[in-house]
Amino acid sequence: MPDEELVAILRLLFSGYDRSTIVTAVNEVMAYPENKRTRRICEHCGGDNISFDATVVWDTKLQQLDLGCSDIERCWCADCEGETHDLEVAHDYVHPNKSSDETHG
Numbered sequence: 001m002p003d004e005e006l007v008a009i010l011r012l013l014f015s016g017y018d019r020s021t022i023v024t025a026v027n028e029v030m031a032y033p034e035n036k037r038t039r040r041i042c043e044h045c046g047g048d049n050i051s052f053d054a055t056v057v058w059d060t061k062l063q064q065l066d067l068g069c070s071d072i073e074r075c076w077c078a079d080c081e082g083e084t085h086d087l088e089v090a091h092d093y094v095h096p097n098k099s100s101d102e103t104h105g
């Protein structure tokens with residue numbers, strides 16, 4: 001992904017948050033022990049190129065976007081090109097349908 005795209009995505013994700021909140025969130029993620037990190041994968045193919053539907057609402061009082069509701073029961077796998085359920089697995093988990101060379105983790 002080109003740097004400009006990443007910057008645009010980060011700006012969208014963090015719009016409405018002040019610098020210290022963003023720095024704190026990034027530091028917490030970076031400090032999380034590698035052996036406890038997880039990822040979500042497609043239950044069918046093992047791909048981690050999945051997306052979930054969510055609704056984001058503007059909170060007038062807090063002046064920020066908040067996650068309103070989401071559909072975490074189902075997700076879309078771009079690798080399978082179909083609806084699926086996700087599995088939460090260890091960061092280094094290799095799905096039986098994938099070789100270690102194919103994992104994105």
